[in-house]
Amino acid sequence: MKIDTVLHSDYTVVSIAGEIDMYSSPALRDMLLTLVKKNTATVIVNLKEVRYIDSSGIATFVEALKKMLAYKGKLKMAQVPDRLMEIFNFSKLDKVFEIYGSIEDAANS
Amino acid sequence: MKIDTVLHSDYTVVSIAGEIDMYSSPALRDMLLTLVKKNTATVIVNLKEVRYIDSSGIATFVEALKKMLAYKGKLKMAQVPDRLMEIFNFSKLDKVFEIYGSIEDAANS
């Protein structure tokens, strides 16, 4: 898994590539919690290059979302590949996360 | 491995996708020898979607080439991915096969 973070004036884009599993999700958690600690208002997670996510990856996003809601921050998902969308649907997370087709859509919403 | 064969007036294009190994190369051999039996003048092998080739795959191409040379037929390789080109170079087959960047180049040569 690779994580690439870009800070824009209004939002921060976290682009992830590869597989999010029990091995890699701690690094993702560290990154998201760093943003949470800074009370980042809007985090857009670009999932375009993610080939796999397991329950630990989902748990990581849910944890970050809950922490962000506490200070009224927003965690938005963008460019979710079909297979991941299927997993989000199955986990009923499509109702929990804001999901957008593109990073622009996520930024402008 | 998947093989797709298209007959044109002047040449036949054999497009292969996936992995060519000891398991799949017998099917490739069957296909090439069918073309050889018909004394097909020009066979262009499109390797664009081939992710892997082992020695049995290479042996299959060498066998077909030798059989085609016997009736002055031509076996041309097109769109060879970098990793395969490396293997052809290592096996000194870059000097044995005619290799082209595109199917058009192979057809027009």
Add this chain to the structure above:
Amino acid sequence: MAIGTNPIVITIPSHPRYLSVVRAAAHLAAEICGMGTSGAEDIKHAVDEACSNVIKYAYKCDITRTITIKFEDTLKGFQVTIEDSGCKANIDDIKIRELDEVRPGGLGIHFIKKAFNTVVFDKKKRNGNRLILTRYRNTDEAAISKQK
């Protein structure tokens, strides 16, 4: 694997780093056994979750142990057997939470049950655990879901 032939068996150290090897093997084994593209994806995911649970719960994150995973084609269908030598799983501990209750954790079992028709711990195993997962042949997603 034709039915009744030798299984594919893989042993990894109990470290999350090796889960990618198990996933690749599970995916290919399932494809070879004719489980279809989406079936193979679900099986890969489920086996990964089950192995993650072995590391977390049976081995309590001790990364110096081993996990053995067996893939075979049986009369019943595609069968995966996961063995460890860790703490016995207490079935009562394995709480299945409702998916509607959104919180981190508790999803793994759902992914395992999504892919497999039967999920059982073999009671005959003395030490450690032997989890036997079976996906029936020709089950479509709908049939698996309905059973739940």
Add this chain to the structure above:
Amino acid sequence: MAIGTNPIVITIPSHPRYLSVVRAAAHLAAEICGMGTSGAEDIKHAVDEACSNVIKYAYKCDITRTITIKFEDTLKGFQVTIEDSGCKANIDDIKIRELDEVRPGGLGIHFIKKAFNTVVFDKKKRNGNRLILTRYRNTDEAAISKQK
């Protein structure tokens, strides 16, 4: 695999259909052991060729047997051990042809030697064969080629 930890071990039926599982495992194991992208590709290829040879020569295409492949990180480097219970390989039979002589066949050994610094059959094994392949740590392609 950190040096000295448990190896990854995989057993497959001696049928070419399962070589894809071995390739995936070899590639990932090599990557995890820090063999680099091109090193991992070469290792994958070499292990595939060695297993193909077991099926062809040790088992004479009997697909009902098994092959066991072990991947480990040793002090020497990345080590792959391939075991079968077939006919003993006669070292004298393993002729290495010149690459310049173009003919079908005889390339496998070259791909094995391209990826690994040492290629030896363990003489201690009574029945069947145990091929031990070692790629030294920090070997670059150039160094391996020069040795030949």
